[in-house]
Amino acid sequence: MGAHLARRYITETDTEPDPKKKFEFGPQVGLPDRNEREMVATQEQMNLAQLPVEQRDYCAHHLLKLMKCKRDNWPAFLSCKHERHDWDYCQNQDYLMRMKEYERERRLQLRKKRLAVQPEAA
Amino acid sequence: MLTTIVTSSHLLVITLLILPILTTLNPSPVPPPWATSQVKTAVKLAFFVSLAPLIIFLNEGTEAIVTNWAWMNTLTFDINLSFKFDHYSIIFVPIALYVTWAILEFASWYMHADPQMNRFFKYLLTFLIAMIVLVSANNMFQFFIGWEGVGIMSFLLIGWWYGRTDANTAALQAVIYNRVGDIGLILTMAWLATNLNSWEMQHMFTASKDMNLTLPLMGLILAATGKSAQFGLHPWLPSAMEGPTPVSALLHSSTMVVAGIFLLIRLNPLMENNQMALTTCLCLGALTTLFTATCALTQNDIKKIVAFSTSSQLGLMMVTIGLNQPQLAFLHICTHAFFKAMLFLCSGSIIHSLNDEQDIRKMGGMHRLAPFTSTCLTIGSLALTGTPFLAGFFSKDAIIEAMNTSHLNAWALALTLLATSFTAVYSLRVVFFVSMGHPRFLPLSPLNENNPAVISPLKRLAWGSIIAGLLITSNLTPLKTPIMTMHPALKLSALIVTILGLLVALELASMTSKQVKVSPALSPHHFSNMLGYFPMITHRATPKVGLILGQTMASQTVDQTWLEKAGPKMITSAQLPLISTSSNMQQGSIKAYLSLFFMTLCLATLLINSL
Numbered sequence: 170m171g172a173h174l175a176r177r178y179i180t181e182t183d184t185e186p187d188p189k190k191k192f193e194f195g196p197q198v199g200l201p202d203r204n205e206r207e208m209v210a211t212q213e214q215m216n217l218a219q220l221p222v223e224q225r226d227y228c229a230h231h232l233l234k235l236m237k238c239k240r241d242n243w244p245a246f247l248s249c250k251h252e253r254h255d256w257d258y259c260q261n262q263d264y265l266m267r268m269k270e271y272e273r274e275r276r277l278q279l280r281k282k283r284l285a286v287q288p289e290a291a
Numbered sequence: 292m293l294t295t296i297v298t299s300s301h302l303l304v305i306t307l308l309i310l311p312i313l314t315t316l317n318p319s320p321v322p323p324p325w326a327t328s329q330v331k332t333a334v335k336l337a338f339f340v341s342l343a344p345l346i347i348f349l350n351e352g353t354e355a356i357v358t359n360w361a362w363m364n365t366l367t368f369d370i371n372l373s374f375k376f377d378h379y380s381i382i383f384v385p386i387a388l389y390v391t392w393a394i395l396e397f398a399s400w401y402m403h404a405d406p407q408m409n410r411f412f413k414y415l416l417t418f419l420i421a422m423i424v425l426v427s428a429n430n431m432f433q434f435f436i437g438w439e440g441v442g443i444m445s446f447l448l449i450g451w452w453y454g455r456t457d458a459n460t461a462a463l464q465a466v467i468y469n470r471v472g473d474i475g476l477i478l479t480m481a482w483l484a485t486n487l488n489s490w491e492m493q494h495m496f497t498a499s500k501d502m503n504l505t506l507p508l509m510g511l512i513l514a515a516t517g518k519s520a521q522f523g524l525h526p527w528l529p530s531a532m533e534g535p536t537p538v539s540a541l542l543h544s545s546t547m548v549v550a551g552i553f554l555l556i557r558l559n560p561l562m563e564n565n566q567m568a569l570t571t572c573l574c575l576g577a578l579t580t581l582f583t584a585t586c587a588l589t590q591n592d593i594k595k596i597v598a599f600s601t602s603s604q605l606g607l608m609m610v611t612i613g614l615n616q617p618q619l620a621f622l623h624i625c626t627h628a629f630f631k632a633m634l635f636l637c638s639g640s641i642i643h644s645l646n647d648e649q650d651i652r653k654m655g656g657m658h659r660l661a662p663f664t665s666t667c668l669t670i671g672s673l674a675l676t677g678t679p680f681l682a683g684f685f686s687k688d689a690i691i692e693a694m695n696t697s698h699l700n701a702w703a704l705a706l707t708l709l710a711t712s713f714t715a716v717y718s719l720r721v722v723f724f725v726s727m728g729h730p731r732f733l734p735l736s737p738l739n740e741n742n743p744a745v746i747s748p749l750k751r752l753a754w755g756s757i758i759a760g761l762l763i764t765s766n767l768t769p770l771k772t773p774i775m776t777m778h779p780a781l782k783l784s785a786l787i788v789t790i791l792g793l794l795v796a797l798e799l800a801s802m803t804s805k806q807v808k809v810s811p812a813l814s815p816h817h818f819s820n821m822l823g824y825f826p827m828i829t830h831r832a833t834p835k836v837g838l839i840l841g842q843t844m845a846s847q848t849v850d851q852t853w854l855e856k857a858g859p860k861m862i863t864s865a866q867l868p869l870i871s872t873s874s875n876m877q878q879g880s881i882k883a884y885l886s887l888f889f890m891t892l893c894l895a896t897l898l899i900n901s902l
Contacts, residue, residue, distance in 0.1 A: 170778050224772055236768055243350050246765040257775050264776040 176275075184278040186271065194277045196270075228259035294355045297344040297376050301427065304384065307337040308420050315413060326412040331395045334419070338388035348381045349766050356429055356493070368488065375429035375492060378767070379556060379621055383426050386625050389755065390545050390632045391419050393748035397636050398537035400744035401643060411451065415541060418444035422546050426553060431480050431490040434554070438476065438518070441547045442469045448542060449534040461530035464830075468527040472517015472551070479510035496560045504561050508568035511558060512575070519551030519605045522579040526826040528602050529586075532594040536639030539594060544601045544635055545628035552608045552620055559617040570700065573613025577703035577710075580606030582823060584713035588720070589819040592649050593638045596721055600675065601631055603710055610707055611690045614697055618770050623686035625763055629755035630674035630682060636752065637668040640745050641725060644738045651724035658726040661740045665726035667749045672718040674756040676789050677711070685760030687711075689773065691785040696774040711785055712792030719796040 177185040186192060197203050209230035218233055235256050238249040311329040315321055347353050358373040374380075395415065402408045418441060425437025442465075450462030484490060487498040515521065520528040531543050542548070555562065555572070562568050580603045587599035604627050611620040642649055644661060657665045670681070677687040691711065694704050740746065780787075821827060854860060876883065 170780065221770055224770070226772070228772075232768070239766075239768060240350075240352070243766075244346075246762075260772060260774075261776045264774065 181279075184275070184282050186274045186278060188271060192270070192274045194274060198277065226263065228256055228263060231256035231259050293347050293351055293353045297347055297353055297355050297381070298357050298374070300340050300343045301374065301376060301384075304337045304341050304388075305420065305423065307333050307340065308416060308423070312413060312416060312420075315409075321409050323409070325409050326395075327399045330412040330416055331392065331399065334388055334392045334395055334416070338385060338392050341385040341388055344376065344381050345385050348376075348378060354378065354381070358429070368484065370432050370490065371430065372433065373429035373491065374427045376427065379553070380427045382625060382763070383553075383621075384423060386628055386759075387419070387422060387426075387546055390628050390752070391415070391541060393751050394537050394541045394632060394636065396744055397540075397639065397748040398535075400742055401537055401639055402535060411448075411535070411537075414444055414448050414451075415537070418448065418542060418547070422550070425550055429492050431483065431495075434557075435476065435480065438473070438514075438550060438554075441542070441550060442466065442473075442518075445469070445531070445542050445547055448538040449531050451534055451538065455533070457530075458533040461527070461533040464530050465527040468520075468524045469517050471524055472514045475510040475513025475517070476554075477510075479507040479514065482507040482510065492557065495558075499561055504565055505567055508562055508565055509571070511554060511562075512568060512571055515551030515555050515609070516575065517551070518554075519548050519609070520579075520583075520602045521551075521575050521606065521609060522582050523575075525579065525583065525602055526822070526829070529595050529598045529822070530826075532592070532598050536594070536635055536642065539598065540632045540635035540639070543598065544631035548601060548605055549608070549624045549628075552605065552612065552624060555609075555612045556617040556621055559612070559615075562612070563615060569613050569615055571613070572609050573700055573703045576606045576609025576611075576613055577700075577706040578606070579603070579609060580710040581706040581713070582606075584710040584717070585819050586822045587717040588713060589816055590717075591652055593641070593651050593654075593721060593725065594635070594649060596651075596717055597631070597634050597638060600634075600714065600717065601627075603714060604631070604675075606710070607687070607690060607707065610694065610703065613703070614690075614693050614699065616690070616693050616771060618767075619686065619690050619693060622760075622763055623690060626674070626682040626686045626756075626760045629752055629759050630671045633667055633749060633752035633756055634671040634675070636745075636749055637664050637671065640664045640740055640749070641668075644740065645732050645736045648732060648736075651721065653732050654725045654730075655728045655732070656726070656730040660730065660738050663746060663749065664740050665722075667753050668726065669722055670753050670756055672722050676715045676718050676793075677785055679786070680761070682756045682758070682760035685764045688785050689764075692777065692782065693773065695781040695784060696777050708784060708788050712788040712795075715789045715792030716796040716799075719793055719800065723796075723800045 173185070177187075196205075206227055208227060210225075210233055214233060215225050215229055218236060220229060220232070224232060231252065235249060235252040238252045239246070242248045311325070311333050314325075314329065344353075355376040356373065357376070358371045360372040361369065362372050363370040395412065398411070398415070399408075402411055405411060421437045421440025421444060423437075425434055425441060428434035428437060446462045446466045449465055450458050452458050480490065483495055486502070487495050489495060489498065517524045528543060528548065532539055534542075562572075583599045583602035583606060587596050587603065590596045590599065604623070608620045608623050608627075611617075611623065641654065641657060641661065641664060644664075645654060648654065674681040674683040677683045679688075691707070694707060818824070
């Protein structure tokens with residue numbers, strides 16, 4: 170639970186990536202077929218729904234569906250569980266993807282360090 | 292059309308609340324049943340009327356900003372009468388009216404022996420009107436009117452029993468501490484007026500896009516510190532328990548003390564991008580919540596424990612603002628209103644039943660003697676500690692989850708978790724001393740909770756404490772995406788910490804039947820019981836410094852300097868040596884006169900010879 174902190178400040182201070190800075194290795198290093206993620210919700214839809222800027226992420230289409238469900242089903246406020254779960258699941262997957270990206274960057278940094286050490290050892 | 296209904300309903304609410312006061316503006320005294328027949332009915336009716344905008348908002352999402360009257364408009368600056376009906380005010384007004392309705396009904400029983408009960412209800416109604424003006428204000432001037440109104444009514448209501456010195460001191464304390472906070476608010480208002488040229492919320496938010504807002508935000512935080520009893524300006528809240536219990540239930544738990552937090556919620560768009568203000572809120576809130584929870588652990592007056600609990604929850608709300616989650620802070624305001632008012636009403640019922648006994652060491656066994664009241668006390672305490680699926684859980688757990696998953700100050704997080712466990716400790720302490728065990732009071736107490744004026748309000752607030760959290764969270768989509776992905780330990784941290792606190796408290800409570808001394812002679816106990824020595828130090832040091840300064844100014848500056856060193860006495864002391872020397876010389880001494888004569892003769896001769 171605090172492993173990233175231990176790595177950053179004690180054990181691997183030179184290779185641990187800083188989440189606030191831009192990552193050194195691009196998203197397509199080693200993954201040539203990888204494409205940029207596409208937003209499903211359009212700008213017009215989000216503008217019409219008056220979504221705040223922080224909520225205009227890759228899960229916004231689920232949020233728009235949830236808002237529509239709530240608007241249509243009120244006063245049955247407990248009937249949007251499925252849409253809420255979809256949004257939460259999408260956010261969860263998004264979070265896991267961010268964690269995986271971080272781990273990928275960390276492993277690439279370790280690989281870079283290993284490759285730099287090898288010619289010296291050779 | 293729906294916006295018309297929203298705005299007209301609000302106008303009707305304010306009219307319904309002002310009407311009873313207008314009926315008192317003639318010289319003849321009001322008839323005795325005025326309080327129950329007019330005031331309570333008006334508030335009840337206003338509550339049902341305010342449900343209309345709420346339902347329209349939940350169904351359609353209607354929000355409105357209404358500018359009614361150009362009040363004081365100059366060429367460069369406008370002050371209008373403008374109301375903002377956004378989701379904060381539309382949700383808060385029905386909740387405030389619901390809680391006030393319950394409290395007024397309770398007060399008709401609690402204060403029935405008071406000869407001035409009608410005036411008491413009038414004060415409570417005036418307070419309620421000021422609070423509604425505050426939450427629906429769309430500009431800082433109107434907000435300030437409500438702010439000052441609630442402050443003044445707080446003063447009048449705390450000092451209700453003005454024959455009692457402690458009550459007068461407490462009322463004065465409340466006013467002075469609030470005034471210090473008002474300095475911050477007025478500073479902010481002045482800055483906003485000079486730099487943004489408007490006091491309307493929308494103008495301020497758009498005009499301040501890229502400005503450095505640290506100074507006005509510090510002023511706002513000072514205002515919230517004063518009004519919401521954050522650390523530094525907090526002693527007035529426990530002292531405010533000198534007022535009658537309905538006053539504590541309405542003002543100092545549900546409505547007035549949240550005005551400071553409400554200010555920060557309303558002006559959150561100004562604070563969002565200023566990291567220093569957010570960090571200040573976070574650290575101040577964490578310090579407040581832990582400090583006041585520590586003080587609550589060893590208090591023996593039931594009302595003081597609940598007052599410190601209120602202060603601790605206000606600190607938690609401040610922490611939430613520091614996490615940049617105003618909606619969660621608002622949710623906590625709403626759920627907290629229900630269970631805290633209920634806790635105060637239960638305390639009031641128990642106090643009156645035990646012949647005005649407020650010391651929990653002299654209560655006990657109320658579980659069998661006043662079952663409904665102790666049930667509501669238990670429900671309120673469980674809701675306060677964040678028991679899953681009661682009202683407090685939805686807000687408190689969400690706040691602690693947001694705190695655990697944020698990348699902010701971990702020290703503030705640790706303090707808040709510790710305060711959460713202390714909440715469980717002192718809540719169990721109250722329930723243990725009041726409801727459990729055997730009675731520790733005399734048998735002939737006027738125990739009676741079998742009065743509909745007591746039972747109905749408690750029942751309504753109990754329903755609120757149970758379902759309010761579920762209702763509000765189910766009906767509103769969050770405006771900031773909550774982070775739901777975390778380690779199970781983080782997710783359960785609030786629950787674990789609360790259960791730990793509960794177990795520790797149970798262990799300590801079981802030790803009370805085994806120890807000999809009444810209270811331990813330990814420094815941590817003294818620190819907690821004496822409220823951290825804060826009031827003792829500040830209430831003596833601050834006036835002493837002022838008085839010494841005054842004395843120094845009066846005696847040293849005025850008396851000594853102007854009158855002695857710079858004024859008449861200096862002239863005297865400068866002239867006296869010359870006078871004494873010259874008069875001493877003319878003492879009739881022949882030798883002196885002869886020597887002077889010869890000296891003058893020689894000088895004259897020399898002068899004539901030189902010419």
